[in-house]
Amino acid sequence: MAVRTEPHPAYQGKVVSWLTTTDHKRIGILYICTSLLFFVLAGLMGLVIRLQLMQANGDVVDPQRYNELVTIHGTSMVFLVGVPILAGFGNYLVPLMIGAHDMAFPRLNALSYWLFAFGGAVLMLSFFAQGGAAQAGWTSYPPLAEQTAGHGQDLWILSLHILTASSIAGAINFLVTIHNLRARGMTWTRMPLFVWSIYVYAWLLLAVLPVLSAAITMILLDRGLELGGWEIQTSFFDPAEGGNAVLYQHAFWFFGHPEVYIIVLPAFGIISEVLPVFARKPIFGYKAIAFSTVAIGFFSMLVWAHHMFTVGLPISLQAYFMIASMVIAVPTGMKIFNWLATLWRGNLAFDSAMLFALGFLSIFVVGGLTGIYLAAFPIDWQLHDSYFVVAHFHYTLFGGVVFAIFAGLHYWWPKMFGRMLDERLGKLSFWLLFVGFNLTFFPQHLLGLEGMPRRIATYANESWEGYNTLSTVGSWVMGVAILAFVVNVLVSRNGPRVGNDPWRAYTLEWYTTSPPPPHNFDDVPYVTSPRPLYDLRRRLREREGARGAA
Amino acid sequence: MRALLSLAGLVSLVLVAAPAALAQGSFAPVEPASPNAEGIRSSYLFVSIFILAIFVLVEGALIAFILKYRRRRRARFADGAQIHGQTRLEILWTTLPVVVLFLIAAFVFIELPGIKNVPEAGASGELEIRVTGRQYYWQYEYPNGVIAIDRMRAPVGVPVRLTVSAPDSDVIHSWWIPALGGKIDAIPGRVNETWFEADRTGVFEGQCAELCGVGHAFMTASVEVLPEAEFAAWLEERRQAQTTGDVALGEETWEGVCAKCHGLAGQGALYRAVAGSAVLRDPQAVETLVRNGRRTMPAVGAGWTAEQIDALNAYLKESPPGGS
Numbered sequence: 001m002a003v004r005t006e007p008h009p010a011y012q013g014k015v016v017s018w019l020t021t022t023d024h025k026r027i028g029i030l031y032i033c034t035s036l037l038f039f040v041l042a043g044l045m046g047l048v049i050r051l052q053l054m055q056a057n058g059d060v061v062d063p064q065r066y067n068e069l070v071t072i073h074g075t076s077m078v079f080l081v082g083v084p085i086l087a088g089f090g091n092y093l094v095p096l097m098i099g100a101h102d103m104a105f106p107r108l109n110a111l112s113y114w115l116f117a118f119g120g121a122v123l124m125l126s127f128f129a130q131g132g133a134a135q136a137g138w139t140s141y142p143p144l145a146e147q148t149a150g151h152g153q154d155l156w157i158l159s160l161h162i163l164t165a166s167s168i169a170g171a172i173n174f175l176v177t178i179h180n181l182r183a184r185g186m187t188w189t190r191m192p193l194f195v196w197s198i199y200v201y202a203w204l205l206l207a208v209l210p211v212l213s214a215a216i217t218m219i220l221l222d223r224g225l226e227l228g229g230w231e232i233q234t235s236f237f238d239p240a241e242g243g244n245a246v247l248y249q250h251a252f253w254f255f256g257h258p259e260v261y262i263i264v265l266p267a268f269g270i271i272s273e274v275l276p277v278f279a280r281k282p283i284f285g286y287k288a289i290a291f292s293t294v295a296i297g298f299f300s301m302l303v304w305a306h307h308m309f310t311v312g313l314p315i316s317l318q319a320y321f322m323i324a325s326m327v328i329a330v331p332t333g334m335k336i337f338n339w340l341a342t343l344w345r346g347n348l349a350f351d352s353a354m355l356f357a358l359g360f361l362s363i364f365v366v367g368g369l370t371g372i373y374l375a376a377f378p379i380d381w382q383l384h385d386s387y388f389v390v391a392h393f394h395y396t397l398f399g400g401v402v403f404a405i406f407a408g409l410h411y412w413w414p415k416m417f418g419r420m421l422d423e424r425l426g427k428l429s430f431w432l433l434f435v436g437f438n439l440t441f442f443p444q445h446l447l448g449l450e451g452m453p454r455r456i457a458t459y460a461n462e463s464w465e466g467y468n469t470l471s472t473v474g475s476w477v478m479g480v481a482i483l484a485f486v487v488n489v490l491v492s493r494n495g496p497r498v499g500n501d502p503w504r505a506y507t508l509e510w511y512t513t514s515p516p517p518p519h520n521f522d523d524v525p526y527v528t529s530p531r532p533l534y535d536l537r538r539r540l541r542e543r544e545g546a547r548g549a550a
Numbered sequence: 551m552r553a554l555l556s557l558a559g560l561v562s563l564v565l566v567a568a569p570a571a572l573a574q575g576s577f578a579p580v581e582p583a584s585p586n587a588e589g590i591r592s593s594y595l596f597v598s599i600f601i602l603a604i605f606v607l608v609e610g611a612l613i614a615f616i617l618k619y620r621r622r623r624r625a626r627f628a629d630g631a632q633i634h635g636q637t638r639l640e641i642l643w644t645t646l647p648v649v650v651l652f653l654i655a656a657f658v659f660i661e662l663p664g665i666k667n668v669p670e671a672g673a674s675g676e677l678e679i680r681v682t683g684r685q686y687y688w689q690y691e692y693p694n695g696v697i698a699i700d701r702m703r704a705p706v707g708v709p710v711r712l713t714v715s716a717p718d719s720d721v722i723h724s725w726w727i728p729a730l731g732g733k734i735d736a737i738p739g740r741v742n743e744t745w746f747e748a749d750r751t752g753v754f755e756g757q758c759a760e761l762c763g764v765g766h767a768f769m770t771a772s773v774e775v776l777p778e779a780e781f782a783a784w785l786e787e788r789r790q791a792q793t794t795g796d797v798a799l800g801e802e803t804w805e806g807v808c809a810k811c812h813g814l815a816g817q818g819a820l821y822r823a824v825a826g827s828a829v830l831r832d833p834q835a836v837e838t839l840v841r842n843g844r845r846t847m848p849a850v851g852a853g854w855t856a857e858q859i860d861a862l863n864a865y866l867k868e869s870p871p872g873g874s
């Protein structure tokens with residue numbers, strides 16, 4: 001194994017070399033940093049939302065601004081944080097994990113990143129547009145999205161088009177890379193599970209993003225536009241002209257439900273990498289986990305209308321979508337049981353990365369289980385569009401994805417920078433985030449059951465105040481947790497170097513130096529299992545044992 | 551083994567105690583006042599049995615493993631047991647959820663007719679009310695032409711059919727009174743149906759559940775359930791008043807339609823103040839304004855009957871907002 005621990009000379013570059021880089025590792029880091037920036041911005045919007053709802057008749061922001069905040073908070077968390085930060089992990093890790101020197105198309109990769117950064121800027125700056133930012137929610141249902149005045153909605157559409165182009169280019173790049181650049185011996189069943197999850201993530205992006213593009217283009221045309229003297233004004237979703245407003249919802253959720261898994265599957269992938277290393281065990285049921293990833297990806301495209309149980313679909317359709325949604329629970333359950341079994345009879349170490357992974361497990365279970373209520377359509381008639389749903393998807397997307405991302409950040413930080421994050425600060429941010437998260441989102445289940453709808457700018461019902469105040473206090477605790485993480489990053493800038501492989505991990509990215517040189521590897525070993533480094537170490541031990549005996 | 555047994559014991563305890571405990575307090579949908587809400591609530595409680603059992607099982611195992619298999623005095627990088635998987639276990643935890651989900655789906659289908667179907671009408675027949683969601687108010691039309699806004703009156707013990715829609719020029723809203731059943735969207739160009747049959751008198755509150763614009767949070771609805779005779783009297787009184795420039799409907803219209811944006815006294819709220827405006831004193835101008843809208847103001851009164859416009863004007867004349 002390589003021994004160099006200083007950063008490679010080619011990396012001692014200036015700002016320009018970062019701006020013009022086509023190195024997948026630097027692009028990965030750019031993706032992650034930019035997404036974290038958007039995470040902080042969208043998180044601050046969340047804090048304002050919570051502040052507004054802390055008490056009945058709150059008056060921190062006016063209702064229009066509130067709707068803008070809700071819309072951009074949701075849109076950014078999905079499109080500027082969830083999808084791209086996992087693209088960042090994918091970019092950094094996939095070539096390293098499969099023993100490649102870079103992505104298949106490095107310049108296309110750079111284009112993906114810059115499109116993402118540009119699309120994100122468009123969305124954030126849309127607050128300054130005439131009429132403010134988009135106000136129709138991240139789902140942007142027509143006719144509301146078509147009737148809102150000003151340019152916010154148009155910029156929202158533009159931004160999503162740019163981000164879609166970015167994701168499609170990125171997805172093609174991942175697929176070609178994974179298909180063609182795997183190390184010798186790395187068959188499909190020896191591929192790291194994180195790479196499996198990025199593989200399914202990429203296929204899903206390719207399959208469903210074009211449908212979103214079509215749907216929001218129809219909104220754009222319905223809103224009307226002028227092109228060199230030509231006025232275009234369609235009415236796809238305008239019932240007065242024979243259009244159908246529900247049609248958009250079908251298209252949106254055909255994209256929107258898989259989108260959840262586009263974000264969640266790579267988060268699952270991170271967990272499947274972290275748990276074995278800190279349990280000193282192979283993952284339990286490798287094939288079952290890989291298979292369930294593919295199964296979830298496939299079924300996620302067949303369940304969309306469980307987001308539409310209240311639009312008045314025929315009962316037979318609602319029954320189908322209930323059963324299809326329940327089918328997805330089975331492979332998801334498989335994963336959870338396999339992760340638990342990975343802990344069984346392990347040698348567990350509780351570093352921050354592991355704490356976040358275990359926190360993920362305990363929270364994601366709750367999000368998965370409350371999903372069963374929502375899949376049962378008559379129960380959904382009661383819970384749909386209430387705070388119960390808000391709680392549910394924050395348990396899956398925040399509890400699931402954000403905890404997994406922090407697990408990944410703490411785990412791969414020494415890989416990326418050759419230095420450790422501070423463990424005490426890491427544990428502090430974990431416990432604050434875990435407590436703050438549950439404090440913020442658990443009471444929201446109860447608010448939903450009591451009849452509080454989502455997306456209301458304020459409420460007069462004082463019996464909702466208690467849980468809302470609790471939730472707001474929780475959001476502050478989470479704010480402190482994120483602050484602790486930021487401090488950790490700053491403090492650890494000059495932390496001690498920890499060598500190439502501080503965790504004695506199992507996968508190929510740890511075979512090279514930390515951080516790796518621009519070309520990643522001088523040589524790559526023949527891969528004999530999903531844990532090539534475990535095999536190498538065992539062979540090394542055996543050889544030494546044999547030598548000792550001789 | 552002992553750990554497994556105690557875990558199983560805990561799970562069965564939860565199974566027995568859960569629904570009873572949930573039904574207290576706010577861990578289940580609000581106290582129902584109609585059979586459909588009742589059916590939804592019992593489905594919710596039935597599902598809860600399994601949800602809680604699985605929750606306890608998984609979190610219990612997680613905590614048990616964390617305690618039992620922590621490192622203690624072992625070397626940091628010492629191997630744990632090198633177990634790669636076990637087919638029988640995989641089959642077990644694939645089939646077990648299938649069985650649970652099958653039970654849940656079966657229970658839902660058993661409860662479904664009681665939730666979905668309007669019950670047979672009794673001696674006093676049934677009532678049909680047209681519900682229209684509009685930015686940012688609810689309008690109700692009774693079979694005899696009576697119009698009401700935001701507060702619906704209904705008789706106790708009589709099946710009430712609601713046809714729910716929104717005008718073509720409006721946006722999507724969602725009708726939801728939690729104690730009287732699930733929600734149903736009011737969608738332009740589409741007519742949906744729901745129902746309730748209140749089992750007691752009282753006022754049941756709810757509000758629009760689909761983001762419909764700046765005033766979404768203020769789009770409240772309530773159903774006042776009255777004894778049958780009292781309801782009949784109210785309906786008749788309103789019908790007669792409506793033909794003679796009804797001030798009651800005018801007041802409801804002012805409060806439900808105008809005041810949400812302009813304030814109860816016309817002092818301004820979401821939008822500008824209108825108190826003292828000359829328009830309010832000119833019936834013709836009021837009609838033009840509400841029928842057609844102006845700039846950011848939607849055509850809140852498009853499609854209103856002449857009676858409703860007259861009622862609003864009568865009210866504005868009798869008690870001009872902000873005094874005269």
Ligand SMILES: [Cu+2]
Nearest residue numbers: 723758762769
């Ligand atoms: Cu509404």
